[in-house]
Amino acid sequence: MAKTSIITVNYNQPGVTLDLLKSIKENCSLDQIEVILIDNASEVDNENLFSACYAAIKYIRSEVNLGFAGGNNLGIQHATGEYILMINNDTELIPGFIEQLIAEMLIHPEIGILSPLILYHDDPDIIQYAGYTPINFITGRNQTIGFGHLNKDQYANISHQTAFCHGAAMMCRKTDVDRIGLMPEQYFLYYEELDWCEMFKRAGKKIWFSGKTHILHKESMSVGKESPIKTYFITRNRMLFMRRNTSWINVMLFSTYYLLLAIPKQLIGYMLKGRSDLIPSVLKALKWNIFHSKNHLGGSASIIS
Helix, strand or coil: CCCEEEEEEECCCHHHHHHHHHHHHHHCCHHHEEEEEEEECCCCCCHHHHHHHCCCCEEEEECCCCHHHHHHHHHHHCCCCCEEEEECCCEECCCCHHHHHHHHHHHCCCEEEEEEEEEECCCCCEEEECCECCCECCCCECCECCCCCECCCCCCCCEEECCCCECCEEEEEHHHHHHHCCCCHHHCCCCHHHHHHHHHHHCCCEEEEEEEEEEEECCCCCCCCCCHHHHHHHHHHHHHHHHHHCCHHHHHHHHHHHHHHHHHHHHHHHHHCCCHHHHHHHHHHHHHHHHCCCCCCCCCCCCCC
């Protein structure tokens, strides 16, 4: 089996990260992988703790929080494997997981990025991800296939092209990344993997889903609960994604819909729910897009700027 670089990013979650390392040790052929752990400026440096759990780990600590894309990109730059597997630190692997993903990529060389079936760790009978529908370029929305459905092995033997991968688990080839480029870092949080998928598509590669293996994700099924920082980045990056990946005419149509219909509806909903604390995050996100309207194709964005 070709060597695989497993990359995961830790930010103040040593417990779940240790669980991931243990699952890698238990379920992977260790002589065929390297594990790269990026610590995104956690309050406590737990290098000794992680090394005690996984002696061969490549531990890289950033003194600043690079965000999801930045942390993974730092790991990619240190990766030596033919394949790169980026997985959230709050996931756990099952036996044969990496081997099945590689087998799928060997069968289908057109695959650029591959994501597996994702099940909830706390309730593995419930599906979190089985692919994505395309984004509607007027509303900027799409759907997660299989989300919340009971897992009856309906995807067990299915592998096919899908609109987008899922950031919790993505495999790609190092040669493709070297040619196409790293994940765009200006998103910081949310939408970066969707934009990366668009980069791969423009380069002639395909985005793929496989239900022949799965990963367990500890993300809560109630993760949809909104916070100011999540509201800010979801709103900001939804607009940024459309600006980066559609024509200026489409951006005008989307902006008309978003500013005249979607945003007012969102603000009214917050007031009715007693969540007026989220309104400043929406306004800040709109302001960011206005002030970054001419330089949205490159560079990094700070967490709040």
